[in-house]
Amino acid sequence: MKGMLYYPWWFFQCKVLGRRKPLQSVIFITDRCNLHCRHCNVVKEGPDARSKSFAEVRDELQYCYDAGSRFVDFEGGEPHLWRDKGADADIDALIACAREMGFHSTTVTTNAWMPITARSDLIWVSLDGLEAAHDDQRGSGSFARAMQHIDQSAHPNLNVNMVVTNRNHHDLEGVARLVKEHPHLRRMSFSFYVPYDSRDLLVPPDVRNAVIDRAIELKKDGYPLMNSLAGLDLLRDPQRFIHKRQCWISNFIMVDGTRLPACPGEAADVCEDCGFGMGAEMMLLFSLHPEMVKAGLSVRASS
Ligand SMILES: C[S@@+](CC[C@H](N)C(=O)[O-])C[C@H]1O[C@@H](n2cnc3c(N)ncnc32)[C@H](O)[C@@H]1O
Numbered sequence: 658m659k660g661m662l663y664y665p666w667w668f669f670q671c672k673v674l675g676r677r678k679p680l681q682s683v684i685f686i687t688d689r690c691n692l693h694c695r696h697c698n699v700v701k702e703g704p705d706a707r708s709k710s711f712a713e714v715r716d717e718l719q720y721c722y723d724a725g726s727r728f729v730d731f732e733g734g735e736p737h738l739w740r741d742k743g744a745d746a747d748i749d750a751l752i753a754c755a756r757e758m759g760f761h762s763t764t765v766t767t768n769a770w771m772p773i774t775a776r777s778d779l780i781w782v783s784l785d786g787l788e789a790a791h792d793d794q795r796g797s798g799s800f801a802r803a804m805q806h807i808d809q810s811a812h813p814n815l816n817v818n819m820v821v822t823n824r825n826h827h828d829l830e831g832v833a834r835l836v837k838e839h840p841h842l843r844r845m846s847f848s849f850y851v852p853y854d855s856r857d858l859l860v861p862p863d864v865r866n867a868v869i870d871r872a873i874e875l876k877k878d879g880y881p882l883m884n885s886l887a888g889l890d891l892l893r894d895p896q897r898f899i900h901k902r903q904c905w906i907s908n909f910i911m912v913d914g915t916r917l918p919a920c921p922g923e924a925a926d927v928c929e930d931c932g933f934g935m936g937a938e939m940m941l942l943f944s945l946h947p948e949m950v951k952a953g954l955s956v957r958a959s960s
Pocket residue numbers: 690696697698699732733734735736766767768781782783818820848849850851852853932
């Protein structure tokens with residue numbers, strides 16, 4: 658079943674028949690990276706780092722598709738670094754493979770340290786603040802490189818994701834303005850730092866509330882924030898949504914091949930400190946909240 662007909666069918670299967678079929682898959686293709694961000698829990702170095710082969714990712718895509726998934730996010734590490742020389746394949750070969758298989762949409766998340774060349778339907782560029790805060794979180798010179806590559810990109814669906822920590826929260830408005838004014842950027846979303854490894858960067862509750870208040874104002878003032886108003890409100894306190902969470906809507910395949918039926922946060926036992934807007938948004942999606950359905954459809958459209 659193709660296109661828009663698929664979603665009511667998926668919803669019926671899951672909501673009415675109680676099945677747990679993922680709609681989106683997050684596949685980690687490498688844990689190699691060209692940056693070493695303060696907040697990141699993914700990256701490995703030296704002999705511990707690994708990249709999957711083309712055949713491994715193709716098998717994982719098929720597994721996800723057969724399970725019901727129709728959106729795929731290629732994650733890392735840095736996806737632009739991924740290569741399988743033996744198969745003469747780069748990230749675009751994975752994107753083409755997913756499309757041929759029948760996925761409706763492909764996404765790549767990038768630090769934009771290298772030119773943004775991936776031809777996915779949607780690109781997330783990570784910007785964790787304006788220059789000083791971004792470089793503090795991601796390393797010296799990383800903001801200038803990311804902006805240079807955004808300036809050079811002709812991708813029609815380039816979006817920004819910001820991870821808000823206790824060191825960069827003051828820059829949410831600056832990033833929202835940058836996105837609004839930059840001709841190559843469509844929208845931004847943000848999430849709060851999730852304490853997988855340490856709690857040092859965790860945003861305290863009063864600051865978290867102030868960031869959400871400001872985000873709601875910015876959205877009402879026409880800034881291109883993708884988080885829904887209802888999702889932002891829920892994100893104030895994870896206790897308000899984690900018992901109703903529907904995080905199985907995304908399944909995850911880790912770099913070591915581990916297949917998780919839901920967000921890795923569940924396995925890492927960090928749901929009480931969830932900062933992922935997606936956790937709240939997926940709950941809203943499953944209750945067919947109109948704002949969320951509209952946001953979900955518009956971010957996947959390429960123009
Ligand atoms: C792991 S990175 C991989 C893609 C690419 N290297 C990048 O930085 O965009 C994917 C996203 O996860 C975010 N991220 C990493 N560690 C996080 C954490 N502890 N809490 C919340 N988001 C995190 C990154 O900021 C980035 O937006």
